Amino acid sequence: MACPCPETPADLSFSLHSPSLMTSQAKDATLEEERASEKREKRRVEAAVGSVCGIGKIAMSSSMTGEVKNSPSTRTTYVPPCRRDSGLVTSQLSDLSLSEKDSSSLTSNGGINFDAYDEIPVETIGSEVPPPVSSFFQIDLGSDLELNIQRCGYKKPTPVQKHAIPVIMAGRDLMACAQTGSGKTAAFCLPIIAGILKGPNGFSETRGPRGAGSRAASPVALIICPTRELAGQIHDEVKKFANRTRVRVAVAYGGVPIFQQLRSLQGGVDILVATPGRLVDLIDRAKVSLQNVKYLTLDEADRMLDMGFEPQIRRIIEENYMPPSSVRQTMLFSATFPSEIQRLAADFLSNYVYLTVGKVGSSTDLITQKVVDVSHLDKRRHLVDILRSQSMNAAHGVPLTLVFVETKREADTLEHFLYQNGFPATSIHGDRNQWEREQALNSFKKGSTPIMVATDVASRGLDVPNVAHVINYDLPKNIDSYVHRIGRTGRAGKSGLATAFFDGTNQSMAKALADVMEESKQEVPEWLLQFSESSSSSYGGRNDYGYSDKPTYGKYDAYDYGQGEGMTWGAETYAQSYPTGNAQMGSYEAASNGFGFCYGTEQVVATGWD
Numbered sequence: 001m002a003c004p005c006p007e008t009p010a011d012l013s014f015s016l017h018s019p020s021l022m023t024s025q026a027k028d029a030t031l032e033e034e035r036a037s038e039k040r041e042k043r044r045v046e047a048a049v050g051s052v053c054g055i056g057k058i059a060m061s062s063s064m065t066g067e068v069k070n071s072p073s074t075r076t077t078y079v080p081p082c083r084r085d086s087g088l089v090t091s092q093l094s095d096l097s098l099s100e101k102d103s104s105s106l107t108s109n110g111g112i113n114f115d116a117y118d119e120i121p122v123e124t125i126g127s128e129v130p131p132p133v134s135s136f137f138q139i140d141l142g143s144d145l146e147l148n149i150q151r152c153g154y155k156k157p158t159p160v161q162k163h164a165i166p167v168i169m170a171g172r173d174l175m176a177c178a179q180t181g182s183g184k185t186a187a188f189c190l191p192i193i194a195g196i197l198k199g200p201n202g203f204s205e206t207r208g209p210r211g212a213g214s215r216a217a218s219p220v221a222l223i224i225c226p227t228r229e230l231a232g233q234i235h236d237e238v239k240k241f242a243n244r245t246r247v248r249v250a251v252a253y254g255g256v257p258i259f260q261q262l263r264s265l266q267g268g269v270d271i272l273v274a275t276p277g278r279l280v281d282l283i284d285r286a287k288v289s290l291q292n293v294k295y296l297t298l299d300e301a302d303r304m305l306d307m308g309f310e311p312q313i314r315r316i317i318e319e320n321y322m323p324p325s326s327v328r329q330t331m332l333f334s335a336t337f338p339s340e341i342q343r344l345a346a347d348f349l350s351n352y353v354y355l356t357v358g359k360v361g362s363s364t365d366l367i368t369q370k371v372v373d374v375s376h377l378d379k380r381r382h383l384v385d386i387l388r389s390q391s392m393n394a395a396h397g398v399p400l401t402l403v404f405v406e407t408k409r410e411a412d413t414l415e416h417f418l419y420q421n422g423f424p425a426t427s428i429h430g431d432r433n434q435w436e437r438e439q440a441l442n443s444f445k446k447g448s449t450p451i452m453v454a455t456d457v458a459s460r461g462l463d464v465p466n467v468a469h470v471i472n473y474d475l476p477k478n479i480d481s482y483v484h485r486i487g488r489t490g491r492a493g494k495s496g497l498a499t500a501f502f503d504g505t506n507q508s509m510a511k512a513l514a515d516v517m518e519e520s521k522q523e524v525p526e527w528l529l530q531f532s533e534s535s536s537s538s539y540g541g542r543n544d545y546g547y548s549d550k551p552t553y554g555k556y557d558a559y560d561y562g563q564g565e566g567m568t569w570g571a572e573t574y575a576q577s578y579p580t581g582n583a584q585m586g587s588y589e590a591a592s593n594g595f596g597f598c599y600g601t602e603q604v605v606a607t608g609w610d
Ligand SMILES: Nc1ncnc2c1ncn2[C@@H]1O[C@H](COP(=O)(O)OP(=O)(O)OP(=O)(O)O)[C@@H](O)[C@H]1O
Pocket: 112, 114, 153, 154, 155, 156, 157, 158, 161, 178, 179, 180, 181, 182, 183, 184, 185, 186, 334, 335, 460, 461, 462, 463, 487, 488, 491, 492
């Protein structure tokens, strides 16, 4: 059958093959051609990037960049040769158990298949956008880093890496939106490390105290993210890539004693990964100075805004001697970008490239999405039936299953209920101390407790390999959270299953949910379409630009915020807007964020961020 998709523009130097459509002979020939073109491309990109890799804001001219011609603020779309039939046609979930297809989707969660991402359309907007690469070795990342990439088993870059790495290496600011699990972390880590290893700023005398001196640690790269677990995970990732190089990496997040973090900073640091609250604390103690920051990355930038971190972020960036946006390089990464993020981009980025892989805010079609109409009272029975059914069908024990609930109390209650009913479950939420949270996550990762009940504290960024099933026991209040939650499965090109329980209270989500399902080629149940047509509310919906339409400020979950040493702020969630008038205190600790204003203490609907 003829491919209905537009041809890949002939002038694109990288190939976008659909492997399933190729014979092995054709594959060999293509590989040969790829190697040759890789070498040609490497020479061209080297010539273009030259000595400015990652150390300056020198934009490449279109004549330097080769075939992809860009005039100022050009929109370039890379269209895959043929969108594969994903094969993920969903069948109705039988009333109380998993269908055969769903079960097989749970067990086919095996190997990494990044080819799946090759078919996703990519768009770049900006002036003189550096061309993408098709291999890690096409751009000079340095031999140490190349070795570490190989050690990590990364054979080829994912689309976001193909496009983002050359942009960052060329010294450009970047706002990048790519689907969950598609390798955004390495997309910013690799060029930062490469830049530090090459650049004159990288190993200057300024990276901070090396001994017992009193000077503040002065990182060259700062990576800010919303949660402790995510900070820990990014730190691990950076350490893997910086292994056996002289790049020093440290992490700082709340909920644990600060002393150990202070000690690691004392040795001097090149890359600091931090959550906003603890970072402000360290700056106030004069233990961290931002005056040498050359690379600033905001990971899950939209979530940090959503959580009300904007004052902290602004304070960190605008009031602490951080070099201005014309000097530093700034990168924003997420799978969703609500419109509010554009204000931040306008303030913090300069002459940036806007990169989108797939549709902004959409999910990957590697995840089979189900939605079940279930009354509130029936949820537990449904959950038990699903868990039983998948355990019976699983070849190797209970598949890793993440169950999202709305409140911390519900997380505890449901964990207890599951445990009482013979299911090996644990839970993670903001009322558990950091040690308990890490224990829970580890035992989930190892499969000792293959069922984890979680609040939104686990919805973003967490990369647990082989999560087979995400169950939205309680649907979140906005569609971006839904996209991130289900993105805990179907990562790194693997398939996954996501089931949502839709009850009477979720009607305002119907349209947004149906839209996301349609965008990712899922079968939307007729009853949901009907709800979505009758629902007049746009809450949780999207505007014409694919951004979420909802008001994002003041929707507080509990977060890692202004905490002192070992202390957890905001153990609960502030359901609505802040600052609020008539506060109604809940059972949480925080009433002040340490920056001079009171949090709204609206009705408490906890989801456990901190
Ligand atoms: N090029 C690659 N080759 C092999 N594995 C990779 C590659 N890039 C990333 N991975 C792996 O894919 C997984 C997902 O990557 P990562 O966590 O960076 O995704 P993400 O896009 O940041 O997801 P999220 O939006 O949920 O934060 C990780 O286990 C990572 O190690």
